[in-house]
Amino acid sequence: YLLTGNVALNSSAYYLSADEIQIKKSSKTSTAKGQVKFQDDELMFVGKSAVIKKQDEITHTTLNQVQFHYPDTKMNGQASQVVNDGTQQVFDDVSYSLCPLGNTDWQMKADQITLNSDTNRGVADDVVVEFLGVPVFYAPHHEWVLEGRGSGFLAPGFGSYDESVAGEENNYQIRIPYYFNIAPDRDFLLTLNQLSSRGSVVEGKYRQLIAGNKYLDDGRFEIEGHYLNEDDITSNKRWLLNSTVDLSLNDKTELSLVANRVSDQNYFKEITHGDTSDSALFSHLDLNYADTEQNLEIALFAENEQLINNGTATYTRAPEISISKAFEGMDNRKIDLSLVSTNFKHQTSTDTGVRTHAQANFSRPITTNAYSLTPKLNLSTTDYALDNAADESRSIYSFGLDSKLFLERETHLFGTDLIQTLTPRLAYNYTPKKDQSALPSFDSADKNDSYEGLFSGQKFTGIDRISNANNFTLGLESDFIDEETGDTYLSLKAAQTRHIDDTDMDSSGVLVSRRKYSDIALSADVSFDNFTFNNALQYDPETNKIDKRDSSMSYILNPRKFLTLAHHDDNTIKSAELYGAYPITQQVHVFAGINRSITDSITNKETTGIAYESCCWALRLAHFKKHVSGNDYDYVTNFELVLKGLATTSPSLYKRLEDEVPNYLANLDDF
Template sequence: MPTRSRPLPGLRPLALAIALAACAGAPPTAQAKKHHAPSDDAAPAGQACPLGTFICPPRPVSYAMCRPNALLSFYQPGLPRDTLGRETALTDVHAVHANASDRQVYHLSGRVRLQRYDQLLRADDVTYNDRTTAYDAKGNVRYQESGLLMSASHMRGTTTPEHGVADDVNYQLLSSRGNGKAKTATLIDKQHSNYHYATYSTCDPDDRVWEFDAKSIVIDKVSGVGKAHSAVMRYKGVPFMYLPYFTFPVDDRRKSGFLFPMIGHSSNAGYMLSLPYYLNLAPNYDATITPQLYSQRGTMASGEFRYLTQGSHGILDFSYLPSDQHAHTDHHGNVRNDLDNGANRYFINYQDYTRLPGRWSFTTHIRHVSDRYFFRDFSNDLVRSSSSVLHSDAYLRGSGQWWSASFGADRYESIDQRLTDSGLQYKRWPRATFNLNIPIDERLQFSMTNEAVAFRKNDAVEGNRLDIYPKLAMPFQGAAWYVRPEVGYRFTGYQLLDGYQKYGYTEKNPTRSVPIVDVDSGLIFERDADLFGHHYTQTLEPRLYYLYVPYRDQSNQPLFDTREMTFDYWQLFTTNRFSGADRQMNANNLTAAVTSRLLDDGGVERASVSFGQIRYFTPQRVQAYGAETDYSGSAYVAQGTLNLTDKWRLTSSYQWDPNNRQTDVGTVGFQRRLGANGIVNFSYRYRDQFMEQFDVSAVYPLSDRWRLLGRWNVSLRDQTTFKRGAPKTIEALAGIEYDSCCVAVQLVGRHYVDDEQGDTNNAIMLQIQFKGLGSFNPQTEDFLRHAILGYQ
């Protein structure tokens, strides 16, 4: 039977186990959870994001599908998960037989077990020389520490200094799932080891889908980096790549090296191949350099630089393609644009946030593109998005207990070949704001918004605008009621620059002063309700909102940044239907609305329905464009949500205009979760004289490993006449994902309309991830999280 004894006389503390510790290829940070699963990496991916979330967070790399492997069969739970007490701990020894006849050489045999703190050594036979600190372990050698499991047939070396050689090695790095085999392993010291004629993989040791074998592999625990010399990558035993030298991570720390390549194709740029290289420059800044080869365009150099300091953080992106020989052709029927072949193409994006003394900060977001065709030509690889305008700004911002302020500028740049500079928004060059929110006493509140802007644009009226809007509010409320009266006074003044007369304005300094009075009131009734076997609290919330704004003639004021906002339910309770300060609507209105909700026992809203309308007592004389109207009421607005379980959600809205006796808006949206990794979405959107579309998207799990992706967005109306015609596909997307223990593959194809003329483009993208060999390029995943509601 094994015997338990006190430490052997003169034996260095756990001499044999300390030597074996040098085999560890990663810092001892893995935390054992249970037998066969000591690594936290095996935990399932994060919980699914709530239904209705527009953009879900990315899924972390998961090893949840890895099988419990045979190498971990000797894992011993319960050992410490750190190395802090190793130097002062005593050694506990078990063996069937112990022989130390000469008091110098100790021989242990028969289920030998030596443990000191987090280190555990087991073997059939161990010999140790107390004078030279030489050791020799034979037969079923097994070693465990907080970050490593290792087995060998034979191991010898010394503990002072620490050095050893092991034969026929199997090893497992618990903190990174790295594992492999080696003919021999040389233990240099506690932090460094060298494996000769070795393999490495993060797959299950008995099912290595991918691995590389190398002449030598060096593990450096200090830097968290492994180095392989003369390595061959294999997929299911088939070699596909030779690398004379490369590095890879052995823990979760960042490291420099190549990321996974990306392969794609698009109609405008041809075949694309990118090979990113990551530079871990310092703990607080890094960079990624990405050469991209386009078969129809040439070679583009792209890069990203990130930094984080005590007072600021930011990012710089750039892309540059010299001498584009096809710049003059947009590849849609060889249509010509105003670029010359051989033009240099580039894009720059810079963002920064810097904290300043006190409660001040400075934010910058600058974007610039070489030409307005850049995103049309190079956004087709699924990883870039384009709109019609690039917005740049820089602002100094501050805030206190009752105030906030800002000073900066906004600039706009066209990236649409049909949008001329005259159609761009005005530059706000500069813009300043100052806002107050001061409680005068327990009931009376004073607030004030102030804005001063200089508007600049070529070939248009230019000028400066000051907008001041002080308000007093005195809310009253109880447990089931509220009344919130508010009175304000809005002053807006202009200073137009010389030349304003040629644009039809007759006054250099027009002004507008107008009082604004509103009263918001409501009641809240509650009752118990039982539906479908569940208990709910049902509310009934009638609401009245009165608004009075006298009419002011504003026809002599320019429209710098004002648009009429889209009418929806929340527009029933606002003081102005225009954005910006150039127009303030007149009003003598009363809004009547009612809302009913179902709340579960946890207070979560499971269903709601709202209905309301504005009644007009005076004509609506202030208009941004067109003549005044004299309607007796606004459109009837209804909206509702139904979410009785966490598996599905239904949303709907509807607007019917009694003045035109037609539907203005109608939408229906449905979302259903399929298991833990799937989702299906359907939406129908109608807006009179603007669009009628339906959109279907899904992530369908075929199994734990395979998922199908799809989206189909279809327009049912002709863009010019708004008549029903042949449905036109706006975007069609199809893809497939494969995720296994150590390999993930994503293939996505996309067909989409990329301009208002209806021109279409096709793109395809393939990404492969070998888990544990470096960061995965998440660009296709970023696109899918924006394209498919609920994708994760």
């Protein structure tokens, strides 16, 4: 058959159209010429000519001077010839890209590319990557896996940094990673990290999934190591070693082992040049048994720390054993029993020892559509076996009653139908007076007089300090909710505690005098369209002053156009934060994040940068300034080229940007 004039053929296997198509039924061959269009379940082609032959159940195709498109992967390009025998596809004189059709801002060219579905391999000869028409990479031979992971070089990373030592400014860093796909359940990443001021750091990271067997369900193992044989500045060996083992021993038992160590406390500041906000590296063992049906949990936890970045030592649990059991009865009656024994260690303090704490909580929440009433009783006893002091103990109880009344009405504001809720809240808390000055303070700290904190009846976190209480707390909550969407536009809260007696306990455990009332805890949260405002404060009615305040205001139109201002003041330290991004043009935007201490005029963190983003690639330049101590700052500048769908020259940059500039999305796939 000879078909001419805007011909279109449809079959179960493919679609073919052309100016002219010749069909030979004896050989099951179709030959197309002129404005050829071909599509099967994988590819779309446009070309000058095509030969399609069916052998048994396999369709063989040969297309010339074609443009192609993979709808699933968005890959498109052109080739002088494409041959598909049902198993492999061979592209001659080919170029392809993940940019939109008609756009070649970046493209990969090769003399020949072979895609074999049986071996799951792609092979390319004489590969050149062009960016804006300029060759940026060449490889005589390149192989990769079509689906899943494959071994090979990853995109290199580039950056600059300043050393704090004299004469060591404006240094550069180059990272060249190579990925080994060892097996479906394991891989290895080898990286050469070249620091101009320090030398060559060899980095390796091995990961493995642990298959289940008769001893365990499944698990994961990971180990990472860095090694610098001789630092060009200090002449010391520098190294890092991190390892993690997570095991599911059965459906109720989990085991986690983590070990983190570096050669010295300045390793992250001087070698990795990443985030230096951590003050310690923690290693731990965590064994947890949880039976949800029996409401039973048993845990063993042990940890130690290595100080880094001029950090100070804290108490570590070495080890801690805990057990808890919950009972639920009729009419929502609840009993929670727990026992925790902790051996507290410290690198510098002599106040160490074993603390054993047992407690029982009894409660019975009563809730209706109109009100809720929650009585609770807590009984506890704590024993201290101290290393350098006499043993101590404390037994104490507390009682509380929390009540709420639920009211609501329909209202209309700014052209919107709203539901206003009004929730008066009254709570009573009682805990007897006990001088606890002889007890150490391993994990207790002052609570802020926040709204929920006032209703808890306790002014300390942790176990070592249980403050006395004999007070009433009165609060009021009100929300304005969109009747149609359910969005909360305005949320208001206010609460104050009135004390029946004038005795209090300070952080050292000593009973002291106090006034009859607390600060007033107030909060107001507003959310309307793209604008949000959050303000929480503690107002002192005696001095008519605000003791503490946390305020923030945000305008967020999209991840490229937003502004957030925040201010914190606790009457000791004042700080301010500014985060934002602004588009200069449709493709170019700037971003910044600043955290500054107003009290001592120190910039804690500062991030500034500029980015150009096209449809399928991006350029970013980001500068990070981090306060270390005194007048010592860490400066790092990172440059990133992103070829969407292919590679990025700085894989960790977008994660750091999203941490340092909240509400900013750096990953092109997320935006």
